Amino acid sequence: MGVPVRRFDAVIVGGGGAGLRAALQLSESGLKTAVLSKVFPTRSHTVAAQGGISASLGNVQEDRWEWHMYDTVKGSDWLGDQDAIEFMCRKAPEAVIELEHFGMPFDRLENGKIYQRPFGGHTQNNGQTPVQRACAAADRTGHAMLHTLYQRNVRANTQFFVEWMALDLIRDADGDVVGVTALEMETGEVFILHAKAVLFATGGAGRIYAASTNAFINTGDGLGMCVRAGIPLEDMEFWQFHPTGVAGAGVLITEGVRGEGGILLNSNGERFMERYAPNLKDLAPRDFVARSMEQEVLEGRGCGPNKDYVLLKLDHLGPDIIKQRLPGIREIAIKFAGVDPIKEPIPVIPTCHYMMGGIPTNYRGEVVIPQGDNPESRVNGFFAAGECACASVHGANRLGTNSLLDLVVFGKSAGDSMVEYIKNEMPTWKDLPADAADRSLARIARLDGQTNGEEVADVRTAMQRTVQARAAVFRNADNLSKGVTEIQQVAERVKRTQIKDKSKVFNTARVEALELENLIEVAVATLIAADARKESRGAHAHADFPNRDDEVWMKHSLYYGDERRLSYKPVHTKPLSVDYIPPKERTF
Amino acid sequence: MKKMRFSIYRYDPDKDAKPYMQDYEVEIGPNDVKLLDVIVKLKTMDDTLSFRRSCREGICGSDAMNINGKNGLACITDIADLAEPITLRPLPGLPVIRDLIVDMTQFFKQYHSIKPYVVNDSPRPERERLQSPEDRKELDGLYECILCACCSTSCPSFWWNPDKFVGPAGLLAAYRFIADTRDEATSERLDNLEDPYRLFRCHSIMNCVDVCPKGLNPTKAIGKIKDLMVRRAV
Numbered sequence: 001m002g003v004p005v006r007r008f009d010a011v012i013v014g015g016g017g018a019g020l021r022a023a024l025q026l027s028e029s030g031l032k033t034a035v036l037s038k039v040f041p042t043r044s045h046t047v048a049a050q051g052g053i054s055a056s057l058g059n060v061q062e063d064r065w066e067w068h069m070y071d072t073v074k075g076s077d078w079l080g081d082q083d084a085i086e087f088m089c090r091k092a093p094e095a096v097i098e099l100e101h102f103g104m105p106f107d108r109l110e111n112g113k114i115y116q117r118p119f120g121g122h123t124q125n126n127g128q129t130p131v132q133r134a135c136a137a138a139d140r141t142g143h144a145m146l147h148t149l150y151q152r153n154v155r156a157n158t159q160f161f162v163e164w165m166a167l168d169l170i171r172d173a174d175g176d177v178v179g180v181t182a183l184e185m186e187t188g189e190v191f192i193l194h195a196k197a198v199l200f201a202t203g204g205a206g207r208i209y210a211a212s213t214n215a216f217i218n219t220g221d222g223l224g225m226c227v228r229a230g231i232p233l234e235d236m237e238f239w240q241f242h243p244t245g246v247a248g249a250g251v252l253i254t255e256g257v258r259g260e261g262g263i264l265l266n267s268n269g270e271r272f273m274e275r276y277a278p279n280l281k282d283l284a285p286r287d288f289v290a291r292s293m294e295q296e297v298l299e300g301r302g303c304g305p306n307k308d309y310v311l312l313k314l315d316h317l318g319p320d321i322i323k324q325r326l327p328g329i330r331e332i333a334i335k336f337a338g339v340d341p342i343k344e345p346i347p348v349i350p351t352c353h354y355m356m357g358g359i360p361t362n363y364r365g366e367v368v369i370p371q372g373d374n375p376e377s378r379v380n381g382f383f384a385a386g387e388c389a390c391a392s393v394h395g396a397n398r399l400g401t402n403s404l405l406d407l408v409v410f411g412k413s414a415g416d417s418m419v420e421y422i423k424n425e426m427p428t429w430k431d432l433p434a435d436a437a438d439r440s441l442a443r444i445a446r447l448d449g450q451t452n453g454e455e456v457a458d459v460r461t462a463m464q465r466t467v468q469a470r471a472a473v474f475r476n477a478d479n480l481s482k483g484v485t486e487i488q489q490v491a492e493r494v495k496r497t498q499i500k501d502k503s504k505v506f507n508t509a510r511v512e513a514l515e516l517e518n519l520i521e522v523a524v525a526t527l528i529a530a531d532a533r534k535e536s537r538g539a540h541a542h543a544d545f546p547n548r549d550d551e552v553w554m555k556h557s558l559y560y561g562d563e564r565r566l567s568y569k570p571v572h573t574k575p576l577s578v579d580y581i582p583p584k585e586r587t588f
Numbered sequence: 589m590k591k592m593r594f595s596i597y598r599y600d601p602d603k604d605a606k607p608y609m610q611d612y613e614v615e616i617g618p619n620d621v622k623l624l625d626v627i628v629k630l631k632t633m634d635d636t637l638s639f640r641r642s643c644r645e646g647i648c649g650s651d652a653m654n655i656n657g658k659n660g661l662a663c664i665t666d667i668a669d670l671a672e673p674i675t676l677r678p679l680p681g682l683p684v685i686r687d688l689i690v691d692m693t694q695f696f697k698q699y700h701s702i703k704p705y706v707v708n709d710s711p712r713p714e715r716e717r718l719q720s721p722e723d724r725k726e727l728d729g730l731y732e733c734i735l736c737a738c739c740s741t742s743c744p745s746f747w748w749n750p751d752k753f754v755g756p757a758g759l760l761a762a763y764r765f766i767a768d769t770r771d772e773a774t775s776e777r778l779d780n781l782e783d784p785y786r787l788f789r790c791h792s793i794m795n796c797v798d799v800c801p802k803g804l805n806p807t808k809a810i811g812k813i814k815d816l817m818v819r820r821a822v
Contacts, residue, residue, distance in 0.1 A: 039640070040692070042735055043648040057716075100716040103706030103770065105724065105731045112718030137731075143647060144731060151705040186685055215643040248619075251645045332645060335664050457632040501636040503602040506686040509635035 003181075003437040004191050007429065008034045009422050011180060011195040013166040013222060015041030017142075017407030018386025018414070019201030020149035020158075022365075025415025027156040031422055034193060036164040036182055038217055038511075041150045045203055045215045046407060049142025050328060051256030052117060052134030053099075053404035055092035059113040060132040061124065065089045068133065070126045070581060072402060075285045076395025077538035078554060078583040079235065081572035084363040084391040088402070088409045090576075095408045096135050104148040106137050107325070117325070118259040119400045121285035121588070130283055134401045139254050139328040145404055165511060166221060167440040169198070169229040169382075170432065177382035178430045180225070181440040185511060188504030190444065192437055196426040197381050197418045200225070200359060201411065204387040205522040206239075209352035210461075210468040213245050213252040222388040224518025226359050227525070227561030228439065231379065232369055234390040234556050235357035236522070237530035238539045240398055241473050243289040245351025247309035249336040252353065253329055253346060255400040258282040260325055262314035264293065265345065266301035272310075277588035284588040287397040287539045290350035294473045297349075304347060311345035350473055355522075356398055356539065357529075358390035360558065360569075365389070365414025370558065375569040381421070381430075385414040392556065395571075396538020447513050453498025456513045463490045463516075467523050471530050476543040480531040487520075487527045488564075494520045525559040532566050533557065550583050589615045593673040594630070596637065600686050607684070609675075616667065623670065624651055624662040638687040646801060649736030652679055653688050659738040659799040679741040681750065694750045695737045695757070702754060702762040702780065707773035723769045730764035730809060732802050733757060739796035739806055745789040752785035756796035756806035759787065763809035766816065778817055787813060 010026050012019045015037030026033040037044065056063035068089040073080055100106055100114060107115035119134040137144035153160075163185040170179040170192070179194040205220025206212035223233055243264070244253040258264075263282050266272045276292040277284035284292075293310050302308050314322065319342045322330055326341075333341045362368050362376060365385050371377035386407045393406055470483025494516055501509035535549040536542045555568040573580050591613050599607035612630055620626050624644055631637050639662075640650040646664040654677040655665055667674075682690040708717075740746045740755035754762065762781060765771045781787040787810065796806040 039642055039648070039650060040696075040735070043642050043650050045643065045648075047648050047734075048643050048645065097714075097716055101708075101712050103708075103765075103768065105727045105768075106716075108719050108721045108724045110721060112720050114716050140647075140732065143734070147731070154700055155703075155705045215648065217642045249621075328647075336645070455632070456635070499635055501638075503600050503636065503686070505600060505602045506638055506689050508638050509631075512635075 003441070004189070005194050005432070006191055007194045008032050009195065010197045010199065010418055011036065011193045012199045012201060013180060014044070014201035014203060014386070014388070015160065016044030016201060016203050016386060017046035017146055017149060017404060018411035019199070020146070020153055021408045021411030022199050022201060022385060022415035022418070023153055023158045024156055025412060025419055027153065027158045029419045031419065034159055034161055036161045036166055038163065038165045040162050041160065042147055044146060045218055046146040046404070047143050048215065048252065049145070049404055050139045050252060050254035051259065052119060052136040052141050052401045053096060053145065054119065054122065054133045054399070054401035055096040055135055055405065056089070056133060057093055057096065057114060057116060057135065059109060059116050063124065063131050063133055065092065066578060067124055067126060067131070068092060069578070071121050071123055072393065072399055073581045074127065074586060075121045075397055075399040077397055077548065077586055078550065079392065079395030079537060079556070079571060081392050082575040082580060083572045084393045086575040086578060087363040088393050088405060091409045092405055095405065095412070099145060099148060099408065102148050102152045104137065105144050106135055117256055118283060120255050120258070120283045120289065121280070121399045130280065134256065134259060136256065139256055139326045142404060165514065166225065167443065167514065169225045170436045171229050172430055172433050174380070176380040176430060178432055179436070181437050185506050188507055190437060190440055192432065194429055194432055196422045196429055197383060199365070199414055199418060200384040200388050201386045202388045204355045205519060206352050206355065208463065208467045208519050208523040208526065210464040211245065211250045212352040213242055213250055214352070219515035219519050220522040221515065221518045222359060222384065224521045227521040230562060231367065232360065232558040232560045233357060233525050234360040234558055235392060235529070236525040236559050237533050237557060238356035238396050239352055239471065239526065240286055240354035240356060240539050241290040241350035242353035243286055243293055243350050244312055244348040245353070246332065246337045247304070247347040247349045250351050251332055251336045253312060253332065253348060255286070257312060257314055257326060257329055260314070260321060261317050262312055264289070265311045265313050266296045267303045267307065268301060272296050272301070280588040285397055285399060288588060290473050291541055293350055309347045309349045312348045313345040314341050315343055315345070354398055354403060355387055356390070356394040356396065358388050359384040361385070361389045361391050363391055363410070363413065364417045365410055366417055370567065370569065381426070383414045383418055385410040396540060443514065443517065444510070447497070447499055447510060448502060450496065450498040453496045454493050456497045456499060456509070456516055459490065459493045459497055460516050460519070462493065463487065463520060463523050466490055467526065471526055474541050474543060475530060480527065483527040484531045487524050491520050491524055521561055524564065525561065528564060529557045529559050529566060554583070589617060592616050592626070592667070595673045595675045597677040598687055599684055600636070611673065620667060622663055623655065623665040623667050623674070626667055627662055638689055640689055647734060649734035652736040652738045653677065654679055659742045661736060661738070661801045664801060679737055681741045681747040692737060695740055695755070698754045698758040699735065699761060702758050703773070703777070704761045704765065706765060706768055706771045708770055709772065717770050719769055726767040727764060729804055730760060730767060733760055733804060734802060736801065738799045738801055742795040742799045744793060745791060749785055749789055753789040754781070754786050756790070756810070759790070759813065760804060760806040760809045763813050766813065778813070778820060781813060782817065
């Protein structure tokens with residue numbers, strides 16, 4: 001088949017925070033780089049992040065990166081890799097200062113320094129007292145950061161391929177990555193992008209759940225491509241439920257609201273977090289707060305006609321603070337909950353928000369998979385960063401504001417690794433395999449030719465309902481094993497999806513069908529990995545195994561899609577320079 | 589369940605000789621609150637209906653369209669506020685790729701033309717560049733732009749000269765960098781706009797202010813740039 005080939009030194013798939021930060025390293029190094037994005041870069045989901053980006057700048061109180069590291073390890077429920085966590089927390093101050101130098105409009109303190117607010121699980125002195133570590137641009141930090149990074153890429157003349165959807169990863173006979181296939185949405189043409197190095201920065205996949213804070217575009221495209229190319233996915237059982245999604249609408253309300261002093265109330269008007277987390281209260285980590293909220297609802301203390309949500313009260317902060325620090329939240333509450341938080345509390349429920357797992361990488365952004373005796377052998381030419389990657393800094397539960405930090409620290413790190421790899425190891429391109437585009441072309445041909453198939457929307461709804469019902473905040477053996485069966489039945493239906501739209505031009509029906517093929521891989525991985533983990537850790541709360549079991553389960557899962565099987569690899573317990581932080585009971 | 593009537597602009601260059609309006613009738617359920625909810629539902633009935641969408645909360649700027657004659661974001665427009673038949677057209681003044689999807693090349697070209705990044709060639713301090721809360725406040729109402737293009741495509745001056753007039757979104761961004769105390773290129777930025785078209789085609793019609801889904805005021809920002817030009821001249 002005559003699929004056109006375009007050649008670059010590097011191809012970056014994804015134009016969100018991680019992709020754009022990596023792109024700067026590549027563009028500024030003079031390498032020929034293409035950034036592919038399904039949407040115009042400033043429409044990437046990074047734009048929706050609200051509360052802040054963490055760094056131990058110590059602008060308000062004393063802070064140290066070692067404390068940030070401790071909080072992140074404890075937040076991860078000791079599933080995070082301590083070398084990667086040290087790397088991220090040490091780099092955080094310079095990463096944030098760099099964003100400021102790039103022009104990011106951070107809020108300011110009276111002395112002109114960057115404003116920092118409290119956030120869940122951020123403490124001084126290894127858990128003792130809350131600290132203001134979250135650097136914020138009002139409650140639009142993600143928007144401010146993403147636009148700044150895009151602007152910086154305009155300055156660097158980065159070459160964007162806007163509204164191009166990557167379809168499949170191309171690996172050669174050695175297993176090395178030599179490019180991707182991609183669909184130009186406007187024309188419907190498929191291209192091969194031949195590259196010395198490929199970075200996936202494709203973001204999350206929260207759309208496997210029926211209720212999610214995630215955008216429509218968060219369909220796990222990078223993960224689907226990995227599964228189809230034989231790359232395993234790490235820790236897919238761990239999904240973060242953000243405590244405060246708007247009840248019914250799913251739209252996010254930042255933890256920054258509680259950082260500024262907002263509190264959660266049950267139907268008795270009780271500030272119930274005082275019972276669950278006497279020290280950090282409403283600012284305990286997200287998994288902890290989400291479970292506490294669900295527990296209140298289960299015990300009949302939910303609010304509203306169906307007693308199925310709790311209330312986020314912030315009117316006591318006063319109109320000035322709300323208008324100055326939380327203007328976007330006010331806008332969202334008015335538009336999506338029909339309440340003005342200056343006067344009334346916001347109805348909230350825990351809502352799927354973030355994927356802790358993903359493509360296995362090390363802190364250099366290199367994709368690493370088991371080969372022979374080595375559990376972490378590099379896949380030549382393949383890199384990943386951001387939410388789609390699992391470094392793993394978030395382990396079993398991510399701390400708020402560590403996601404934006406992850407994007408810039410590991411985006412840069414992966415970009416540096418790619419430059420080094422291309423300059424030192426890849427003087428020229430490896431050959432493309434003869435069948436480089438076959439899988440992608442077959443997927444598209446199947447969709448175009450499918451008759452008597454199933455509606456994409458119906459199958460997607462079936463998937464979302466299954467995941468929502470079977471892999472929620474509280475899990476149990478019966479539910480999970482049913483979920484494993486059901487989701488594999490849905491996966492069979494995905495093979496028979498049909499679209500009526502056969503146009504070549506901007507065919508969004510085709511894009512949605514292709515996205516569903518990615519989502520389903522993530523959904524199956526999630527249920528199989530969750531069903532297998534017989535303990536409770538971080539966001540994985542298993543009723544039949546309520547305790548953490550470090551003896552058996554302090555290990556990362558690896559899911560292989562071809563045989564739908566799991567293997568495991570050890571957690572990195574050796575930080576880069578400091579002492580190991582051994583597991584402890586996790587109370588707040 | 590209540591039914592609502594829609595009239596939607598359709599055009600697929602692959603099969604249509606010219607654009608046409610298509611009527612739809614759709615049942616409105618309890619979860620169909622925003623216009624985007626209903627359009628997404630319509631797409632399950634007719635998967636050829638094409639539009640952009642992503643965040644569904646008014647922050648990504650994907651789903652700008654012309655709604656009953658006025659530009660807006662479908663995801664934050666309440667369905668209950670709209671008169672029937674709800675008439676949806678692509679943003680005016682830009683080439684249509686398909687249905688409600690327009691080619692935004694010209695819009696972004698103008699945005700890029702104002703050098704939308706902080707220019708500061710002084711040596712980088714080890715820490716953040718200081719900025720007082722008052723100076724930072726100057727950026728409020730400017731930096732929040734989501735590049736949805738509702739404003740520029742409601743502006744008659746942009747319709748007439750999309751290649752020469754920067755348009756409200758681009759000029760709002762230009763002032764965002766002029767107003768930033770960390771930026772050192774004010775004079776070059778003003779030079780860049782000193783032109784009969786680039787800035788001065790704005791005749792303060794204020795359609796941009798009327799449609800901005802984020803409540804921003806490009807006309808005011810343009811006025812401030814014009815003031816600076818005048819002050820510079822005397």
